[in-house]
Amino acid sequence: MSRARDGDRNGPARRQLLLAGTAGVGAIGVGTAAIGLDRSLLRTAAGQEDASAAAGVLLHGSETVPFHGQHQAGVETAAQASATFLGLDLREHVDREGLIRMLRLLTDDAARLTQGLPALADTEPEMATEPARLTVTFGFGPGLLERAGTEVPEWLAPLPSFEIDELEPELGEGDLLLQVAADDPLTVSHAVRMLLKDARAFTAVRWVQHGFRRALGTQRPETTQRNLFGQLDGSANPELGSDHFSEVVWIDDGPFAGGTSMVLRRIRMDLDGWDEVDRVARDNSTGTRQDTGGPLSGGGEFDEPDFAATSEHGFPIIPEFAHVRRARGVDEGEHQEIFRRPYNYDVPPPAGSEAVSEAGQIFVSFQADLLRQFLPIQQRLSDLDLLNQWTTPIGSAVFVIPPGCAEGEYVGQTVLE
Amino acid sequence: MSRARDGDRNGPARRQLLLAGTAGVGAIGVGTAAIGLDRSLLRTAAGQEDASAAAGVLLHGSETVPFHGQHQAGVETAAQASATFLGLDLREHVDREGLIRMLRLLTDDAARLTQGLPALADTEPEMATEPARLTVTFGFGPGLLERAGTEVPEWLAPLPSFEIDELEPELGEGDLLLQVAADDPLTVSHAVRMLLKDARAFTAVRWVQHGFRRALGTQRPETTQRNLFGQLDGSANPELGSDHFSEVVWIDDGPFAGGTSMVLRRIRMDLDGWDEVDRVARDNSTGTRQDTGGPLSGGGEFDEPDFAATSEHGFPIIPEFAHVRRARGVDEGEHQEIFRRPYNYDVPPPAGSEAVSEAGQIFVSFQADLLRQFLPIQQRLSDLDLLNQWTTPIGSAVFVIPPGCAEGEYVGQTVLE
Numbered sequence: 112m113s114r115a116r117d118g119d120r121n122g123p124a125r126r127q128l129l130l131a132g133t134a135g136v137g138a139i140g141v142g143t144a145a146i147g148l149d150r151s152l153l154r155t156a157a158g159q160e161d162a163s164a165a166a167g168v169l170l171h172g173s174e175t176v177p178f179h180g181q182h183q184a185g186v187e188t189a190a191q192a193s194a195t196f197l198g199l200d201l202r203e204h205v206d207r208e209g210l211i212r213m214l215r216l217l218t219d220d221a222a223r224l225t226q227g228l229p230a231l232a233d234t235e236p237e238m239a240t241e242p243a244r245l246t247v248t249f250g251f252g253p254g255l256l257e258r259a260g261t262e263v264p265e266w267l268a269p270l271p272s273f274e275i276d277e278l279e280p281e282l283g284e285g286d287l288l289l290q291v292a293a294d295d296p297l298t299v300s301h302a303v304r305m306l307l308k309d310a311r312a313f314t315a316v317r318w319v320q321h322g323f324r325r326a327l328g329t330q331r332p333e334t335t336q337r338n339l340f341g342q343l344d345g346s347a348n349p350e351l352g353s354d355h356f357s358e359v360v361w362i363d364d365g366p367f368a369g370g371t372s373m374v375l376r377r378i379r380m381d382l383d384g385w386d387e388v389d390r391v392a393r394d395n396s397t398g399t400r401q402d403t404g405g406p407l408s409g410g411g412e413f414d415e416p417d418f419a420a421t422s423e424h425g426f427p428i429i430p431e432f433a434h435v436r437r438a439r440g441v442d443e444g445e446h447q448e449i450f451r452r453p454y455n456y457d458v459p460p461p462a463g464s465e466a467v468s469e470a471g472q473i474f475v476s477f478q479a480d481l482l483r484q485f486l487p488i489q490q491r492l493s494d495l496d497l498l499n500q501w502t503t504p505i506g507s508a509v510f511v512i513p514p515g516c517a518e519g520e521y522v523g524q525t526v527l528e
Numbered sequence: 529m530s531r532a533r534d535g536d537r538n539g540p541a542r543r544q545l546l547l548a549g550t551a552g553v554g555a556i557g558v559g560t561a562a563i564g565l566d567r568s569l570l571r572t573a574a575g576q577e578d579a580s581a582a583a584g585v586l587l588h589g590s591e592t593v594p595f596h597g598q599h600q601a602g603v604e605t606a607a608q609a610s611a612t613f614l615g616l617d618l619r620e621h622v623d624r625e626g627l628i629r630m631l632r633l634l635t636d637d638a639a640r641l642t643q644g645l646p647a648l649a650d651t652e653p654e655m656a657t658e659p660a661r662l663t664v665t666f667g668f669g670p671g672l673l674e675r676a677g678t679e680v681p682e683w684l685a686p687l688p689s690f691e692i693d694e695l696e697p698e699l700g701e702g703d704l705l706l707q708v709a710a711d712d713p714l715t716v717s718h719a720v721r722m723l724l725k726d727a728r729a730f731t732a733v734r735w736v737q738h739g740f741r742r743a744l745g746t747q748r749p750e751t752t753q754r755n756l757f758g759q760l761d762g763s764a765n766p767e768l769g770s771d772h773f774s775e776v777v778w779i780d781d782g783p784f785a786g787g788t789s790m791v792l793r794r795i796r797m798d799l800d801g802w803d804e805v806d807r808v809a810r811d812n813s814t815g816t817r818q819d820t821g822g823p824l825s826g827g828g829e830f831d832e833p834d835f836a837a838t839s840e841h842g843f844p845i846i847p848e849f850a851h852v853r854r855a856r857g858v859d860e861g862e863h864q865e866i867f868r869r870p871y872n873y874d875v876p877p878p879a880g881s882e883a884v885s886e887a888g889q890i891f892v893s894f895q896a897d898l899l900r901q902f903l904p905i906q907q908r909l910s911d912l913d914l915l916n917q918w919t920t921p922i923g924s925a926v927f928v929i930p931p932g933c934a935e936g937e938y939v940g941q942t943v944l945e
Contacts, residue, residue: 169586170746170748171745172747192743193740234802234803237754237819238754241742243743281879295742296609296740296743296874297740297746298746300756300874304884307884307885308803315882316884318876319876320876325713326610326711327744329587329660329715330658337652339718385651386725401652457720457738458738458875459737459738468720468724
């Protein structure tokens with residue numbers, strides 16, 4: 112991406128130096144596995160004449176992810192560091208025509224903001240100039256499709272209630288989901304505000320959830336993240352950009368072809384209780400080692416667990432209640448897959464509480480077939496998973512993510528028209 | 529910083545390549561003004577054999593800021609991207625001896641965590657390995673000094689109440705302040721948790737405030753940040769590392785020599801109201817241009833305002849009510865300075881609220897002499913400052929930041945003993 116930068120105090124001489132310097136780094140980068148990051152960051156490095164690139168910080172603020180395309184961005188996009196999830200409810204007066212007008216407005220905002228351009232009525236256009244891989248992903252709840260007079264897929268409904276759930280209705284469901292994510296929290300904050308300004312005549316805010324992951328550059332982009340329990344989380348994800356990913360995530364026929372289903376669950380993690388669990392018990396509860404993420408049966412993070420392995424006393428090395436065994440459905444002979452794209456949350460505990468934290472995970476998964484991929488996993492984990500002892504789902508929502516749109520279209524157009 | 533990395537899959541050959549590549553960037557970096565970042569980031573680049581450095585991302589996760597020294601870290605430290613501020617109240621049973629035991633524990637935690645080492649009793653030691661310039665800064669309220677039997681400086685008390693204040697007591701004051709800041713929010717979250725685990729037997733949490741700034745690398749480190757109004761904020765700060773900074777910030781004699789005073793105020797910003805203000809009115813309210821940060825009298829962000837300049841009709845170009853004029857005390861012939869190190873906050877609006885945001889600034893300032901530097905500025909701004917129309921202080925706290933400590937000492941030792 113190239114664009115003029117206000118206030119740049121560096122001349123052509125420095126630019127030449129930098130191009131030389133960063134090209135050196137770039138050449139080494141060819142062939143690495145940091146999907147979606149390697150080429151784009153090189154573009155930043157080469158396209159900006161910048162003192163801090165010289166100082167050893169490669170700038171990523173002007174990085175963009177394309178908005179238009181077959182799929183919406185923000186799913187098969189290497190997870191950005193900050194995200195805000197908005198659950199919105201359509202106001203009563205909004206009819207099909209109004210709904211489409213709103214989607215046109217929000218699509219236009221998203222198309223501009225994600226490319227580093229101010230939204231049309233942006234009163235702080237200076238805040239839009241660092242998109243930092245901003246994506247805005249639209250999800251539709253059943254209420255939105257009904258309002259549009261569009262058939263609601265059978266699976267698009269609240270999940271069945273699970274025994275482990277303690278759902279707070281104000282943290283779940285909604286007619287419209289906006290997932291706003293970028294590598295910079297100020298960018299997310301500004302984009303959310305612009306979107307809400309245009310959405311507010313049509314919708315009321317049902318819930319807002321802020322999440323975070325490791326900042327860009329804190330660790331290698333291809334490194335699996337740890338959740339707040341300290342566990343490597345996401346090792347089993349299909350690889351971005353692979354055929355396997357497409358099979359797991361993208362719906363391949365029907366009106367939503369090119370889209371996917373999204374489950375968003377707010378899962379409170381009892382960090383105080385977890386503190387009292389020793390390392391052996393922790394590792395048994397997951398079936399993996401906290402330090403390396405490798406299965407207890409041996410090997411590293413990406414090695415397959417050997418669920419048949421037994422100890423010298425004949426007990427399974429990966430216990431029957433272990434999360435990794437239950438998630439895989441080993442004992443039922445099944446193996447479903449989903450793509451997880453979760454964020455951490457950590458908010459002040461309620462006033463007067465003796466708790467030292469109110470924290471957990473905004474669990475987000477995408478899968479082509481909610482009923483056949485997500486549900487069996489969730490049901491097994493609800494039935495038996497030692498981790499349940501320290502985790503409580505407190506919010507839950509299901510959305511359909513419509514396919515991406517072409518320039519001039521609005522998100523969802525092929526579905527609603 | 530050099531340390532073994534678990535799971536590193538790169539061999540010496542790649543290391544050599546990287547050293548060559550990053551050294552090229554490094555050489556260009558010499559002489560830039562990114563204080564506290566240039567050298568340290570180069571160290572990261574050279575010290576890590578890492579695929580993502582090759583991909584164009586220079587890793588900053590292992591960067592450290594020294595914990596021990598004449599001054600506490602986290603003041604004259606280039607502001608990190610994420611910060612959590614904790615206001616803690618001593619439990620009734622804690623006597624002087626217990627207080628010192630707690631400070632020893634927390635000092636030990638902070639000394640370890642900031643250097644990338646797990647705290648003693650850390651049940652997630654894997655979470656401590658990316659300090660990302662973590663600093664933990666201790667501040668004492670009057671209650672802590674009283675409990676220790678130490679004389680309380682006259683200025684260490686709640687600020688006088690200002691007409692603009694709508695303070696919520698649960699967001700202000702406290703016996704012990706911990707400012708925990710790093711370039712990575714997961715690092716901050718883990719450090720806060722470790723500190724609170726050790727503090728909880730001695731203190732109750734009074735308030736927790738999370739703040740954010742631009743992510744590292746989103747813009748050049750030396751660039752002034754915009755606040756959520758879109759204004760460049762902090763242009764007038766003394767330069768880190770300068771003699772001028774020391775004069776403005778560090779107390780130079782008495783028991784707190786090497787320390788400073790800290791004001792922390794939570795300032796709600798009415799973004800909805802601000803939206804309705806056009807650009808001319810916005811610029812008049814601050815006396816500066818929103819786009820460049822330059823004064824209305826002409827010039828760029830760092831040029832001095834010409835407060836005497838008048839329009840052709842004889843009116844002052846920088847209005848009498850303008851923030852920049854009031855902050856400087858031009859009309860009273862005064863010119864006090866403080867060092868501001870603020871963070872943004874943006875939290876979900878209260879349930880059922882029609883507001884689309886609950887956002888603002890965690891205003892943080894450090895100054896050697898609270899009464900002579902901070903108070904006159906605050907009084908003038910309270911008396912007249914057009915920006916007050918869209919800002920409301922809802923929390924306020926004053927702390928003394930004791931000087932830094934040497935290895936083997938605890939923070940505050942020279943003050944309390």
